[in-house]
Amino acid sequence: MFDIHPDSTFIHTFSDRLEKSENLCTWEQFKLAYRASQFQSISDFDGLLALEHLPHVTFMPHQVEAAKTAIHEMNGRAILADEVGLGKTLEAGLILKEYMIRGMAKKILILTPASLVNQWVQELDQKFHIQAASPRKKHAAWKDWDITVTSIDMAKRENHRETILSIPYDLIIIDEAHKLKNHQTRNYQFVQSLKKTYCLLLTATPIQNKLSDLFNLVSILKPGYLGHLTDFKKKYRGSQNTEHIHSLVGRVMIRNRRQDTGLNHSSRVVAHERLNFTDEEQQWYEKLQTFKENSHAFTWLTLAKEFCSSREACFMSLKEIAKKTTEENKAIITEMIKQLEQLPHHAKAMRMVELIKEKPEKFIVFTEYRATQFYLQWFLQQHGISSVPFSGKFNKSKRDWMKQLFKNQAQVMIATEAGAEGINLQFCHNMINYDLPWNPMRLEQRIGRIHRFGQERDVHIYNFAINNTIEEHIMSMLYEKIDVFRHAVGDLDHILEKIPGGSFENQVQSILEEAESAGEVNIKMKNLVSYVEHTVNERKESS
Amino acid sequence: MNPTLYRDFAQDFFTLHQCKIIEESSHHFKVKLTSDIDEEIMNRPFYWHYMKKMNRSGDPATLSFHLSQSENHEGIYLHAGTPKLHTLYRTAMKKGKMTRLYEATDVPNHHEALTPWFAINVLLHYRGKQTRNEHLALGLNLINGSIIPSFTESIWSESFKATVTDYTFPMTPIINLRSAYKRIEGYIESYVSRKTHEWAQQSIEQLKEEVTLLKSFYESGDMEEEQYQKEYDQLKERYEPRIIMEVINGGLFYLSGQTNAKLFKQLG
Numbered sequence: 001m002f003d004i005h006p007d008s009t010f011i012h013t014f015s016d017r018l019e020k021s022e023n024l025c026t027w028e029q030f031k032l033a034y035r036a037s038q039f040q041s042i043s044d045f046d047g048l049l050a051l052e053h054l055p056h057v058t059f060m061p062h063q064v065e066a067a068k069t070a071i072h073e074m075n076g077r078a079i080l081a082d083e084v085g086l087g088k089t090l091e092a093g094l095i096l097k098e099y100m101i102r103g104m105a106k107k108i109l110i111l112t113p114a115s116l117v118n119q120w121v122q123e124l125d126q127k128f129h130i131q132a133a134s135p136r137k138k139h140a141a142w143k144d145w146d147i148t149v150t151s152i153d154m155a156k157r158e159n160h161r162e163t164i165l166s167i168p169y170d171l172i173i174i175d176e177a178h179k180l181k182n183h184q185t186r187n188y189q190f191v192q193s194l195k196k197t198y199c200l201l202l203t204a205t206p207i208q209n210k211l212s213d214l215f216n217l218v219s220i221l222k223p224g225y226l227g228h229l230t231d232f233k234k235k236y237r238g239s240q241n242t243e244h245i246h247s248l249v250g251r252v253m254i255r256n257r258r259q260d261t262g263l264n265h266s267s268r269v270v271a272h273e274r275l276n277f278t279d280e281e282q283q284w285y286e287k288l289q290t291f292k293e294n295s296h297a298f299t300w301l302t303l304a305k306e307f308c309s310s311r312e313a314c315f316m317s318l319k320e321i322a323k324k325t326t327e328e329n330k331a332i333i334t335e336m337i338k339q340l341e342q343l344p345h346h347a348k349a350m351r352m353v354e355l356i357k358e359k360p361e362k363f364i365v366f367t368e369y370r371a372t373q374f375y376l377q378w379f380l381q382q383h384g385i386s387s388v389p390f391s392g393k394f395n396k397s398k399r400d401w402m403k404q405l406f407k408n409q410a411q412v413m414i415a416t417e418a419g420a421e422g423i424n425l426q427f428c429h430n431m432i433n434y435d436l437p438w439n440p441m442r443l444e445q446r447i448g449r450i451h452r453f454g455q456e457r458d459v460h461i462y463n464f465a466i467n468n469t470i471e472e473h474i475m476s477m478l479y480e481k482i483d484v485f486r487h488a489v490g491d492l493d494h495i496l497e498k499i500p501g502g503s504f505e506n507q508v509q510s511i512l513e514e515a516e517s518a519g520e521v522n523i524k525m526k527n528l529v530s531y532v533e534h535t536v537n538e539r540k541e542s543s
Numbered sequence: 544m545n546p547t548l549y550r551d552f553a554q555d556f557f558t559l560h561q562c563k564i565i566e567e568s569s570h571h572f573k574v575k576l577t578s579d580i581d582e583e584i585m586n587r588p589f590y591w592h593y594m595k596k597m598n599r600s601g602d603p604a605t606l607s608f609h610l611s612q613s614e615n616h617e618g619i620y621l622h623a624g625t626p627k628l629h630t631l632y633r634t635a636m637k638k639g640k641m642t643r644l645y646e647a648t649d650v651p652n653h654h655e656a657l658t659p660w661f662a663i664n665v666l667l668h669y670r671g672k673q674t675r676n677e678h679l680a681l682g683l684n685l686i687n688g689s690i691i692p693s694f695t696e697s698i699w700s701e702s703f704k705a706t707v708t709d710y711t712f713p714m715t716p717i718i719n720l721r722s723a724y725k726r727i728e729g730y731i732e733s734y735v736s737r738k739t740h741e742w743a744q745q746s747i748e749q750l751k752e753e754v755t756l757l758k759s760f761y762e763s764g765d766m767e768e769e770q771y772q773k774e775y776d777q778l779k780e781r782y783e784p785r786i787i788m789e790v791i792n793g794g795l796f797y798l799s800g801q802t803n804a805k806l807f808k809q810l811g
Contacts, residue, residue, distance in 0.1 A: 002784040010790040011724040027703040033639025036632040037791040045673040053624025224760025
């Protein structure tokens, strides 16, 4: 029924040592070695030994359950697809630790987006007592390192590729695996050619657009499990058969939703702050309308959006436009710039300082514009409030450094949108959305930086918008109406992406560009919202 | 597991290797390492390399261990997963791997013959769809070939020395070590075969099921042969049941007549 693999080296070394009478131990040492080995006994096939090894980490029941299922029922090949912020990384770490304790995994490769490499290395060390290496520019000892964390891009480089493909890994973990949804990409093919015994795919969005995304993910774990792609597509083109596919996929995928996990002890307090421009500011905003009337709708939209953020952001664009436009227009723009410079400090900036002064706690402020980021930093400094900037464009070490500064010294972090992925700031409990993105899911990602697994306090979210501007529409439509649906269905992003005639964001943009009056904007926005509402309801009924 | 077991082990490890326990209470202890042990467990090779090169003695570290978790004290929290504890396990197993020992009897019984035994402690790793392991501590009498389970435990409280005492003499083994080792392997095989193996049965079924699936996919032409072979090998690695024998340590033990008799009584 099975083979017994003998220990082939012991007896030779033993005979040798006896003959030479060297390296022989005392009775006490012999007994101590025996005792040490008893600490490593594993008496049961089932269960998680790792829990006893990690008393300093509190795992949630759904995480423990996920690890058990992945190991004992799915036999080590699984998609971990919990919603954002439920701790997929902890689940993966727990599984990894268990495999190491049980001696089933020694050689391990973890592939993550480059921006998350350091975070993985740190978490493995601090939470799991696992020492992982990650390659630097020149130095990469793939064969010597037992546990390696790196990006797919690094791994598939010409000088590394062959070495990595030749190593039989015991366990491969792929973070943000939804990026592998297309089987024709080189990344997908690279992952498929890796030698692996166990394999975990981590993603919060296992289906981004099509069911075939899921097919391709499952094929990495179990080729043939869902049949061929062509048959699969034929079979599931209509949606009648989805029940069958869900039951099949359920045997390789674990998906916990926030509402199932009881992870609500930290709640969100969202405040929509509607602010007013000063009269001077409002007048200037009205003047901008002339751009729209002169059939520069797109320019107008950009400028209006920027002006709602800061004079500085708008100033940069105006200067650019002045360079390219006709003499006549140039005069108008120069005049506008002059007036712009006379305006008082921005209404939002004043409110921000007020809020921060009221509450001596840490704040993260999100803006869409770099110019605004600079302005706010300067403005806070004028009020004696320390702040650090943050952007996804910073390199790894700068990002880590800024995060560290924010944690230990500065009261405020001012981040641009690009910074929303991949930093965790659970030590911060307040967020100001200084500018609102036009896609509610992007806001969700921002909030996920602080309201995530491990957050023990309530988080306060302040959304800023200025009355009588485009921001008012965005606020009332997106954040007050659509947000209500968010709780009804888990994957609103999915719906928003699939609106006919372009994504939700594009729709909003064209409404704002094309509508001739505030009334028209309102009507069109309402239509859009009711379309979303309709889809949501349809979805609810069918499921 | 009872936390004092970890403490006992760690303290025994340090005292055995001449490290001094300089502070001790019911919930913590502090130990001053020797240079040798520091080099062995603290993972700072460059420091020691430098010290030796400069002909200096170096300053071995002091470690403090705590039995409970708290932010208030510096030091190492001792529990099942403490990395330092695992370093101690590894070091202990490395240092206590092989031996040859003679029983030290306190009764000066002239010319007592000591019987040679081959002691061997192994871990059997059951590996298939799931895993577990099992300890075996076997002793083989090198004169008559009988094998005793729990050998190491049976002689646990006797005392042994590296050299033979004046009053005793060791008998020359009749069975040589290599064939003794073969016999041990044979013993393990028959020991294992007497048990039921649901785990192996389940693993085989799972393997069959997944191989069938993979084959039908391959035969439908959606898969290159190379890819198929790789997936097939991976399935075997993942499910094929096997038992891996790992020797923890082993030794040649010369036992007094009295201890010998005790062992046989146990055997019944």
